Amino acid sequence: MAGGSKVFSVFMLIFYAILLYFVFADKNMIAMYMMGIGMFGEALVNCIFTFRSKTK
Template sequence: MAGSKITAIFFLILYAVLLYLVFTMQNMLAMYLMAIGMFLEACEGVYHNFFKH
């Protein structure tokens, strides 16, 4: 749910790094990164729904 091109590119890079971590078997770090990414996407959704008109 990217609100702009910059956030879309940011999350694309974030999840590309996440994919790399999964393929290199660094699963705990991948889980931390996934949790951070999901939290940031949720924050962006709340911002766009409640504060941006």
């Protein structure tokens, strides 16, 4: 995921922990927004790392 970025992995772990809190606190609408943003963010970062030049 994300080209092995540890910082991004920790960020997403914290992000999803907050999301889980909102789900258990019955704040479903903000949880859905966060889920959509998180999924899009992961897909975007993975896409960038996939298509980035591997000549480094």
